Amino acid sequence: MTERLGDSFFQDPQGLFARLRSSAPVTPVVTPEGLRVWLVTRYEDVRAALADPRLAKDWVAHMTPEDFDITMDPVQAFLDQHMLNLDPPDHTRLRRLVVKAFTPRRVAALEPRIRDVTGALLDAMADGPEETELIGAFAFPLTVTVICELIGIPADDRESFRAWSETLLSSRGTRVESRAAATAMHAYFTRLVAERRQTPADDLLSALIAARDSGDSLSEHELLSMMFLLLVAGHETMVNLIAGGVLALLTHPAELARLRADPALLPSAVEELLRYANPLNHATERFTLEPVTIGGTPVPAKEWVMLATSSANRDPERFPGADRLDVGRDTAGHVGFGHGIHYCLGAPLARLEGGIAFGMLLERFPALATAVPGTELRWRPSSLIHGLEALPVRLR
Ligand code: HEM
Numbered sequence: 001m002t003e004r005l006g007d008s009f010f011q012d013p014q015g016l017f018a019r020l021r022s023s024a025p026v027t028p029v030v031t032p033e034g035l036r037v038w039l040v041t042r043y044e045d046v047r048a049a050l051a052d053p054r055l056a057k058d059w060v061a062h063m064t065p066e067d068f069d070i071t072m073d074p075v076q077a078f079l080d081q082h083m084l085n086l087d088p089p090d091h092t093r094l095r096r097l098v099v100k101a102f103t104p105r106r107v108a109a110l111e112p113r114i115r116d117v118t119g120a121l122l123d124a125m126a127d128g129p130e131e132t133e134l135i136g137a138f139a140f141p142l143t144v145t146v147i148c149e150l151i152g153i154p155a156d157d158r159e160s161f162r163a164w165s166e167t168l169l170s171s172r173g174t175r176v177e178s179r180a181a182a183t184a185m186h187a188y189f190t191r192l193v194a195e196r197r198q199t200p201a202d203d204l205l206s207a208l209i210a211a212r213d214s215g216d217s218l219s220e221h222e223l224l225s226m227m228f229l230l231l232v233a234g235h236e237t238m239v240n241l242i243a244g245g246v247l248a249l250l251t252h253p254a255e256l257a258r259l260r261a262d263p264a265l266l267p268s269a270v271e272e273l274l275r276y277a278n279p280l281n282h283a284t285e286r287f288t289l290e291p292v293t294i295g296g297t298p299v300p301a302k303e304w305v306m307l308a309t310s311s312a313n314r315d316p317e318r319f320p321g322a323d324r325l326d327v328g329r330d331t332a333g334h335v336g337f338g339h340g341i342h343y344c345l346g347a348p349l350a351r352l353e354g355g356i357a358f359g360m361l362l363e364r365f366p367a368l369a370t371a372v373p374g375t376e377l378r379w380r381p382s383s384l385i386h387g388l389e390a391l392p393v394r395l396r
Helices: 007-011 013-023 045-052 072-080 089-099 104-109 111-127 134-151 155-169 174-198 204-210 218-234 235-251 253-261 263-276 346-364
Strands: 028-029 038-039 131-133 284-288 292-294 298-299 303-306 392-395
Touching: 007 013, 028 298, 028 392, 038 045, 045 292, 045 303, 072 174, 072 218, 089 204, 089 218, 111 134, 111 218, 111 346, 134 155, 134 204, 134 218, 134 235, 134 346, 155 174, 174 204, 174 218, 204 218, 218 235, 235 253, 235 346, 253 263, 253 346, 253 392, 263 346
Parallel strands: 038 303
Antiparallel strands: 028 038, 131 392, 284 303, 292 298
16 A cells, blocks of 8 residues: 555654665655655665656656646746756756855855854853753754855845745745745845845855856846755755754763764764754655666656655665664765765755854753653654754753
8 A cells, every 4th residue: 555654754754764665665655745756765776866867856847737736836936946956957057157156165264153153042042041942042043044144145134034934944834925935035035136246245145146157157047046945955954954963962862972072073973963863854856757667666757756865874784773873983975965966065064064053052051951851852744854843952
């Protein structure tokens, strides 16, 4: 019988992933939205499929509306036409232009600001009550500020920006609210692009406007959808890496103590948290341009395929003792940032920001603990993001 994903999946995706890896590693499932998709769960299959050009992204170019019963909001559809939803040669061209702007130097230059923002949030927490909710007090404001700093969203506009992103990304908003937020963000970005064209600043948006490759540059539509992509791909992922990562550490006291005793383990701990507590469910979707055999299972043309990177990262065939958190583990080859041409563009920033967030939080609060041990935590019902509804913690 075809598995239907529901609340039990959201609360414990790894339970289903483990079962499917051993019994039906490439299998149709029905998503909570009612879409029939193929779910791929083994490491070898996921990694190979991520690099397989027959598994495409740009479904709009290859499908007729009759193929899928999806009605997209026009503003949302406009913003969604970004490089993560495109295939070569369009993807190649956009990625080349963005790489010229999103440079290692630009990421490194953010470090002092990330430390300042993190420090200010930790100060505010230290001055507040003994118990706090870590996503609202720390993970969300930190990550939204960093993405705003990167793109160049002025400080005064961040509150509106934060409200729109929350509606658009948290899957808590209604359709009408999401539409209003997408329209407002579109109008805002249009204005901001016009301003930066007039007066460039030292930010990613100005660098994107200036980026040139053999005389080519980003069009207005490409600039707007690129900023939307940076927000979508770079924000909720970070929020939930921080929240899920802190939970993983607090629930593995021996590993936490090991990390506290040897801060040099921080980079490998971040990498292990990207493997073990990855914030994506099965967000890395593709569709088949032609019939494809994945892991021995034939998948017909024009089907959606979900490459479950979070399952691949817990495949014991690839990572011995995969369900064990080990902050010193050799995680080489994990697919937490994807693999192939769409490999996460923000990986260096995510590593930098994650290292600062985990490192400074643990240092500041040596007795950090989950608020009420044994309280059941709830995970959000999102197919894309494996994220906690809330993470109450005790700081002292
Ligand atoms: C792509 C994960 C943070 C920007 C991806 C993909 C994954 C991923 C798995 C590939 C998706 C696919 O193949 O379908 C993550 C995780 C993050 C993170 C786990 C943090 C914990 C960021 C940040 C940014 C960012 C901070 C930017 C500021 C992007 C972009 C792409 C991407 C632009 C599309 C690349 C392309 O299509 O060529 N990310 N990401 N990500 N990510 Fe990230």
